[in-house]
Amino acid sequence: MTAAAPRTPADLPKLIRHYIAGVHVESADGRTFANADPATNRPYCEVAAGGRRDVEAAVAAAGEAFARGPWPRMSARERGRVLCRIAEGIEAREERLAELESFDTGLPITQARGQARRAAENFRYFADVINALHEAAFRTSAQVGYVIRKPVGVAGLITPWNTPFMLESWKLAPALAAGCAVVLKPAEFTPLSASMWPRIMAEAGLPAGVFNMVHGLGETAGAALVEHPDVPLISFTGETATGRGIMRAAAEGLKGLSMELGGKSPCVVFADADLGAAVDGALFGVYSLNGERCTAGSRILVEESVYPEFVARFAERADRTRVGRPDDPATEIGALVHPEHYERVLGYVAAGRKQGARLVAGGERPAHLPDGNYLAATAFADVTPDMRIWREEIFGPIAAIAPFRDEEDAVRLANDTPYGLAGYVWTTDLARGHRVAQAIDAGMVWLNSHNVRDLRTPFGGGKASGVGREGGESSIDFYTERQLVSVALGDTKVPRFGSADDD
Ligand code: NAD
Numbered sequence: 001m002t003a004a005a006p007r008t009p010a011d012l013p014k015l016i017r018h019y020i021a022g023v024h025v026e027s028a029d030g031r032t033f034a035n036a037d038p039a040t041n042r043p044y045c046e047v048a049a050g051g052r053r054d055v056e057a058a059v060a061a062a063g064e065a066f067a068r069g070p071w072p073r074m075s076a077r078e079r080g081r082v083l084c085r086i087a088e089g090i091e092a093r094e095e096r097l098a099e100l101e102s103f104d105t106g107l108p109i110t111q112a113r114g115q116a117r118r119a120a121e122n123f124r125y126f127a128d129v130i131n132a133l134h135e136a137a138f139r140t141s142a143q144v145g146y147v148i149r150k151p152v153g154v155a156g157l158i159t160p161w162n163t164p165f166m167l168e169s170w171k172l173a174p175a176l177a178a179g180c181a182v183v184l185k186p187a188e189f190t191p192l193s194a195s196m197w198p199r200i201m202a203e204a205g206l207p208a209g210v211f212n213m214v215h216g217l218g219e220t221a222g223a224a225l226v227e228h229p230d231v232p233l234i235s236f237t238g239e240t241a242t243g244r245g246i247m248r249a250a251a252e253g254l255k256g257l258s259m260e261l262g263g264k265s266p267c268v269v270f271a272d273a274d275l276g277a278a279v280d281g282a283l284f285g286v287y288s289l290n291g292e293r294c295t296a297g298s299r300i301l302v303e304e305s306v307y308p309e310f311v312a313r314f315a316e317r318a319d320r321t322r323v324g325r326p327d328d329p330a331t332e333i334g335a336l337v338h339p340e341h342y343e344r345v346l347g348y349v350a351a352g353r354k355q356g357a358r359l360v361a362g363g364e365r366p367a368h369l370p371d372g373n374y375l376a377a378t379a380f381a382d383v384t385p386d387m388r389i390w391r392e393e394i395f396g397p398i399a400a401i402a403p404f405r406d407e408e409d410a411v412r413l414a415n416d417t418p419y420g421l422a423g424y425v426w427t428t429d430l431a432r433g434h435r436v437a438q439a440i441d442a443g444m445v446w447l448n449s450h451n452v453r454d455l456r457t458p459f460g461g462g463k464a465s466g467v468g469r470e471g472g473e474s475s476i477d478f479y480t481e482r483q484l485v486s487v488a489l490g491d492t493k494v495p496r497f498g499s500a501d502d503d
Contacts, residue, residue: 005040005371006327009099016047016191018054018215019198021061022208028053033217035191038106038335038342039326039372047191050216055183055224058212062154062181063230065209072151072179080127083177085204087123090116090169093200097193101165102326104192106335106373109327111289119169125455126177129476143488149480151179152256155233156225158218158246161187161337162292162395168194171235174475176210183231184213185222187238189338191215218242226250233479236260237294240393240419240464247467258478259467260294260460262393263421266414267297268404268436271306273426273448279313281450282399285424287321287377290333291397294465295422295444295451299383299390300401301413307403311360311381314401318361321377323369333397335373342373345396352380352389357400385416393419407432411439421461422451443469 015032017024026032027048034043048054066072071079090097094116102112137146157171164187175182186194194213201211214221218238226234226249236246237260250257267285269278285297302310326334336342349363362378375397383390383400390400404410414423414436423440425447427433437445443461446452453459458469468478 006037006103006325008037008044009096009103012192013045013195016045016195016215018048018050018058019211019213020054020058021064021212022202024198025054025057027051027216028057033188035104036338037103038337041339041372045192047188047215050185050214050221050224052220052224054214054216055221055228058183058214059154059225059228059230061209062183062212065207066151066153066181069181069207069209071176071181071207071210074179076130076133079177079179080131082204082206083123083127083173086173086200086206087120087127089200089203090120090123093196094120097165097196099327100196101193102334104190105161105164105337106326107163107289108331108334110329110331112326115163115166119166121455122166122169122173126173126475129174129473130177133476142490142492143486145484145486148483148485149178149476150483152479152481153180153232154230155180155182155235155479156228156231157182157184158222158225158234158236158238159184159186160238161189162289162294164190165193165196167237168197170470171237172197172211174470175235175479176206178476178479180233180479181210182212183225184211185218185225186213186215188215188217189341223249226255227253229253232256234258235470235478243466256478257467258470260470261421261464261466262395262419263294263296263461263465264299264391264393264417264419265295265297265422265424265442266417266440267300267424268410268414268426268440269300269302269306269310270410270425270427270429270432271303272428274428275306275310275313277448278426279310279317281424281426282314283317283321283377284450286399287318287333287397290336292337292395296395297422297424298394298399299414299417300399301404301410302401303410304403304405311401314399315360315379315381318377318379318399323366323374323376333375333377336375336396337373339373341395342375345375345394345398348389348392348394348396348398349375349378352383352387352398352400355387355389357384357387357389358382360401362397385413391417407436411436415439415441418464419461420463421465422446424450
């Protein structure tokens with residue numbers, strides 16, 4: 001590994017523009033902002049900074065495509081074919097997508113490749129879902145009621161920077177499958193891979209105006225989308241604090257909301273666990289995707305009797321985890337997305353030290369990487385629940401490790417968090433594994449496994465981690481309105497108001 005800057009991808013755009021009604025456009029007021037790569041923090045392109053007028057144009061285009069265009073009226077089979085062509089378009093560009101994603105986000109190139117594949121899979125999967133979808137009927141001797149699903153309308157999709165293209169696909173695929181038209185507002189830190197969507201969508205035959213994209217800052221472009229009266233749905237993935245603000249703003253318009261927010265998930269290791277597998281799982285859980293992962297198992301709880309051994313093994317492997325250029329295939333942790341975020345993450349290293357946690361790995365910029373947002377895989381042991389590194393989502397490569405006494409103590413500590421997104425349990429006692437998994441207050445728990453997700457399963461969390469679920473049929477539920485049509489099967493005995501004799 002060298003300290004040199006990553007290779008700059010060929011043919012980078014100089015200006016990333018919005019995409020409205022099938023046309024690339026600049027902001028109405030001509031404003032732009034600079035975008036840099038996180039390995040050097042050198043700006044390499046400008047991005048259109050969308051405002052209210054751009055959002056209005058995008059919503060108008062989507063509204064027109066929804067009200068009068070063919071998309072919501074097509075058969076599921078026809079829409080499914082377009083989705084499959086979108087998947088093919090993504091797969092055909094896999095290398096390019098991975099290269100751009102890695103360059104713009106700082107994710108290791110090997111992990112960026114997985115994201116492109118996953119994005120394509122989302123479209124194929126939702127093509128299957130709408131083709132297989134059936135609508136329910138309810139029958140009594142007097143009437144039959146059947147339920148139809150209608151696409152809700154224009155969906156506003158607001159996404160974060162950690163795995164941008166994949167998370168965009170996660171919302172785009174079900175929204176389009178359901179027959180909605182969309183306005184996507186990608187994260188301002190990572191707009192590059194999103195610039196590939198317009199061509200992919202157009203080549204797949206998606207009618208113009210169904211997919212629209214407005215770049216820009218959250219407080220301007222994002223807020224304008226949330227407040228727009230003609231956008232009945234907002235699907236948001238991002239920080240809990242941002243989510244709270246969006247829910248407040250959306251209350252006025254009584255909008256449908258899907259909120260995928262932050263996490264601080266426990267990884268519970270019992271003494272009887274396969275310790276080698278548990279160390280592998282815990283390391284991958286907190287350091288993959290640079291630790292910038294909502295489901296990161298960032299609080300690692302270990303049973304007292306194996307705690308010293310686990311900490312030693314974990315720290316030794318953390319020290320050997322390769323931090324380096326995002327484009328180097330040997331890299332396991334790349335550069336954190338942005339200097340502001342990097343400073344925030346370093347603030348947690350300082351907080352851990354100050355509050356008395358024991359630093360057992362990392363804690364500093366690796367010596368061979370003098371520039372860029374690099375941090376060595378970092379681990380603190382003996383972390384207690386009063387410490388900030390235990391309570392707050394860091395979203396970087398920092399593990400907080402603590403011992404527990406017994407099962408009850410493990411569950412108490414696992415749930416001692418405002419968040420409730422994910423959990424991981426390692427034990428060979430399966431009865432206990434199920435008990436503990438079910439006792440953890442989180443939307444998703446993996447037992448003796450890292451985060452492997454079946455696309456059919458509901459994804460999301462409770463408490464401060466969100467409201468609602470995405471994935472599988474939950475997504476279709478969100479993007480469709482169910483309508484009941486009830487039909488009398490014979491004479492209905494309607495109470496006859498106004499038919500009484502006057503006496
Ligand atoms: P963020 O909340 O800062 O931004 C997310 C998006 O919201 C961006 O597009 C941003 O421009 C926009 N935004 C910001 N302010 C807005 C406003 N007032 N109105 C409308 N839009 C606004 O989050 P981030 O820093 O980009 O992403 C990291 C966070 O995302 C972490 O907390 C992480 O846990 C969370 N996340 C959650 C999941 C999940 O599925 N639960 C998945 C990935 C990331």
